[in-house]
Amino acid sequence: MTMKKTTLFTAVIALVVTSVAIAQATGDAERGKQAYYDYACYGCHGYGGIGRHDIANQSSGVMVNEQVFLLYLRARGDQNPAFSTQTMPHYPASSLSDKDALDIYAYIMTLVDYPPQVEDIPALQGILDDAKSE
Numbered sequence: 001m002t003m004k005k006t007t008l009f010t011a012v013i014a015l016v017v018t019s020v021a022i023a024q025a026t027g028d029a030e031r032g033k034q035a036y037y038d039y040a041c042y043g044c045h046g047y048g049g050i051g052r053h054d055i056a057n058q059s060s061g062v063m064v065n066e067q068v069f070l071l072y073l074r075a076r077g078d079q080n081p082a083f084s085t086q087t088m089p090h091y092p093a094s095s096l097s098d099k100d101a102l103d104i105y106a107y108i109m110t111l112v113d114y115p116p117q118v119e120d121i122p123a124l125q126g127i128l129d130d131a132k133s134e
């Protein structure tokens with residue numbers, strides 16, 4: 001019994017530590033916002049992380065932690081020739097420093113997309129109501 005409680009306790013602690021590690025961003029999101037524009041991330045990912053390829057709402061597995069994100073940015077140069085469908089540029093450390101990349105990481109983690117609700121768009125709601133009544 002005591003053993004089981006200890007195991008459960010350890011599991012809960014592990015879960016808490018993991019969650020904190022996932023959410024941790026050491027960069028400066030304010031600086032990251034500027035860097036996100038300066039390095040043209042917005043060109044494909046939109047000003048709010050919603051664009052040609054969405055990255056808002058913490059939806060990307062690449063954003064699981066800073067190390068994976070950095071690896072992703074750096075490794076692309078080698079991967080692109082193998083996967084011609086991948087069109088994101090390569091960002092080597094010589095053009096985008098780790099510091100700027102981690103600031104961008106912190107900024108992306110703050111991006112949340114709130115799509116408008118149908119009820120808040122009277123014209124659209126009207127069309128749906130009309131369609132229902134026929």
Ligand code: HEC
Pocket residue numbers: 036039040041042043044045053054055059060061062063085086087088089091096104
């Ligand atoms: C020319 C367009 C383009 C630019 C500029 C660009 N990206 Fe991307 N990005 C993509 C595309 C397209 C993908 C999807 C993977 C692929 O096809 O290469 C992607 C994927 C990603 C992903 C992974 C998303 C997932 O699906 O998990 C992240 C994170 C990301 N980009 C961040 C950035 C950051 C940060 C910058 C700026 C430093 C940037 N991107 C600049 C096009 C771009």
